[in-house]
Amino acid sequence: MKKIGILFGMENTFPNAFIERVNSKDSGFIAEAVTIDKVVQADPTEYAVIIDRISQDVPFYRAYLKNAALSGTAVINNPFWWSADEKFFNNALAEKIGVPVPKTVLIPSKQRPENTTETSFRNLAFPMAWEEIFEYIGFPAYMKPHDGGGWKSVYKVVNPHDMWHKHEETGQLVMMLQEEIEFTDYFRCYCIGQKDVLIMPYEPRNPHHLRYAAEMKASGEEGEKLLETIKDYTLRLNIALGYDFNTVEFAVRDGIPIAIDFCNPAPDADIYSVGRDNFEWVVEAAANLAIEKAKAHVPGQTNLTWGTFIKDAIGAPASTGAAENRGASAINDAPADSIPVRDTASAETPLAAPASAKEVKVKAITPKKSPKLVEDKGNQPVPSEPTPKIPTKKAAATKAPAANSKLKKP
Structure with missing residues (x-):
């Protein structure tokens, strides 16, 4: 029986609820907390799917997950992309896909x-x-x-x-x-599987346990249009980034939702902070996603989700994304000239020479006489590399403006 694992740290409510929810469904899969007793290079794990909630804080787990993904485990979220991603890049990408950012x-x-x-x-x-x-x-x-x-x-x-x-x-x-964005409304949005979106009113200025105790201020047709735009932006961002489990935060200024933070691949899912209704939604959506990934799992194949940013870079469709063909990997569908060539012959099958190959005889070449030696005119100074110009003698990588700056320190 294929297994679905969840890798987590200090949190309690979500992992246990997730395991119970998956096991309560008649899916043919069993969920459990991941157990790691040894990690051998290129060895497959016993899990078809692993939901990662902690590797951002534990490098050992991140390395384990990359090894597992290499051997076919569908890791949520993709540990290779998660390692490469960061917030400044997120903002730059958001501008490119038409999502407003600060x-x-x-x-x-x-x-x-x-x-x-x-x-x-x-x-x-x-x-x-x-x-x-x-x-x-x-x-x-x-x-x-x-x-x-x-x-x-x-x-x-x-x-x-x-x-x-x-x-x-x-x-x-x-x-x-x-x-700084002066906002009238603020939202935190769960996006799971690049298709299911939960928009939650959120107040980041409240104490942590009260941040979800907020109400949307926009109403009527204006409120409906705002929620539609927020959902559209949330999907755009997660499809471009390739995240299957993420949250996006929006601050609304003059009716325009501005994406503030959208690099949260292990977002808060504790019942005591998100609230019971939101918690129920997250548990159900996550369980359904894990089962869906387990059903689509192909042993020995790369079963990771890649975003359209990577897909466009290699000219191939992203594998296992919500809107893409889940049965084909990006590398299988890539144009032939975009795929690195590798030797596919096995150790037992030596490569045969091409039929047209002929033996080539090498003609011996007699070396020419050595050139005359140049007269030694004594020791000549040897030019050395010029000493590099060092911009500053400060120990810091940054410093305040020059003395004539209007912004100089007091």
Whole structure:
């Protein structure tokens, strides 16, 4: 019997409810908590499907899941894409697919990464165009890790001096500066299987356990149109990114939903925070998705979901996506000239020479006389590589504007 596993950490309510829900259905599959006793390279697991809720915090689990996916397990979410994805890229991709996002810029880390020197940053302008950046973003603004999550290391900054002061605390984190959105409505949307969407009114300014205790302010035809747009944007983002289990947050400004955060592949699903009704929806949708993936599972084949961003890059349809053919993998349907060539012969079957191949005789070549030696004119100075120009002697990767800047520190 094929198994469906769930890999989790400290959370309790969702994993247990998910296991019970899958096992209560007459699907032919059994769900359980994943057990890992050894991880051998290229060895398949006993699971057709694994829902990942913790590998973002445990690198050992991420490596285990990649190995499992290589051997055919359908991992939700795709561990390869999850490892590559981050919030700043999300924002850039959202703009490309027509989803409004806050104005955002990338900021180098305050401290140099380990194993780097000042010359590692010779391509970085010192100082950066801070005046242009601040004029583009405006204040107040939010500074947050470009690849973070869980509201960690998020700062509200009210002016340039406040930003520089708080930037001192960020160490080697690469941050992004993002405009503040004054919103009238705020929503958090579950998207499961790239087709099922649950739109939940949400108040991020409330204490954690009360954030879902909010009501939608827009009403009537305006409210209906807003919800339709939010659903459309949610599906666009998850199909492009390739996530089967994710949440998207929107802040509504002047009737326009602006995507704030949509890189949450292990979103909060605890009954005590999302509420009983939302919890019931998530458990049911997740159980149905896992069973659907288990039914479509093909042993030994790559059973991962890839987003349209990757699909378009290789010119092949994404495999196992909601709107795509689940029986074909991206590599099988790719154009022949886009697929790397590999040796498919087995160790037992040596490659035969082509029928047209002929033996080639190599003619011996007598070496020519050596050229005359050049007269030794004594030791000549050997030119050396010029010493690189070091942009700054500061230990930090960033610094405040120049002395003549209008934004100089007090």
